Amino acid sequence: MSTAKDILILGIESSCDETAASVVKNGRVILSNCIASQADFHEQYGGVVPELASRMHIDAVYPTVSKALSDAGITLNDIDAVAVTYGPGLVGALLVGLSCAKGLCEVSGKPLVGVNHLKGHIAANYLCFEELEPPFLCLCVSGGNSMIVRVDDYTDMKVLGRTRDDAAGEAIDKIARVVGLGYPGGPKMDKAGQGGDVTRYVFSKTHMADTLDFSFSGLKTSALNLINGLRQKGEEIELKDFAASYQQAIADALLKNTMTAAEQTGIKKLCLAGGVSANSFLRNTFDKAAKKRGIKLYYPELKYCTDNAAMIASCGYYEFKDGKRDTLDLNAYPSLQM
Ligand code: KG4
Secondary structure, three states, rough: OOOOOEEEEEEEEEEEEEEEEEEHHHHHHEEEEEEEHHHHHHHHHOOOHHHHHHHHHHHHHHHHHHHHHHOOOOOOOHEEEEEEEOOOOOOOHHHHHHHHHHHHHHOOOOOOEEEEEEHHHHHHHHOOOOOOOOOOOEEOOOOOOEEEEEEOOOEEEEEEEEEEEOHHHHEEEEEHHHHHOOHHHHHHHHHHHHOOOOOOOOOOOOOOOOOOOEEEEHHHHHHHHHHHHHHHOOOOHHHHHHHHHHHHHHHHHHHEEEEEHHHHHHHOOOEEHHHHOOOOOOOOOOHHHHHHOOOEEEEOOOOHHHOOOOOOHHHHHHHHHHOOOOOOOOOOOEEEEE
């Protein structure tokens, strides 16, 4: 039951292929969490078709918001603010959630708080670990981004390193498609590699001195060359070992720079966030390394790793408490940075 001091935030997320709405109390307690996923629909095209995604968001957004409010047992009048993802993401998709949020704010007079989707992914950890507080380091890895972030406070963070080309999720998804696993590639690759030999296939790695930045395009090209080279000889890769080796190579690359960041900053608290943080190879690799180095490691439950609106509401709560208010002319920013 909410008390007068409780702050209720309605979160709305529509940056890619999930239409999501959620009500979160005081940034930490999920009162409802509704997701209408389009993943099954886009599977037939081998990836998200932006225009179709926007249209499906239009159909789903109001029913999803209504369900989030009714599941929480409240009405629009009971919330303190509407938090909505305004970037990064697909512009048409973002505009649907944003327009819905603005409409709700216009009719109710409630404040609008625009949320950076990447900051939302980081906030997913607050929903799963009530004791977690900044400062900490966060490895944020999704379909479109890979970055190491120093989270100094709930709303104050600095990117220490980011990918210079492909995101880790993109590197997994693209190779998953080439080996015939289809879309969404990440979870399928993860499953395909279970029990595989992580040392069987070797991929060339990119070495960049004096930076915490990543590069995954060389690794991806090396995997493609391996597949094509074998196919020219009339052979196929052994999928289980290939999937295991490839994901391990990505996890190792992410680990190396993240642990360097931990050494350089002296921070002993580390979170994983974003869709790729669901990856079992990544989790196992980080589990072992964190234990060895005395680092406390956090990663969200699987359902909060991928896109959801509870993380947007949580992040929106901290932005709201920090005084952030947006006007109704807030636009969508497909390439929004941290
Ligand atoms: O965070 P997210 O849901 O959306 C973005 O904000 O990008 O991340 C989606 C990415 C996709 O690349 C998807 O393949 C990947 O997360 N992903 C995974 C796993 N589950 C989702 N990648 C590897 N292993 C998984 N288990």
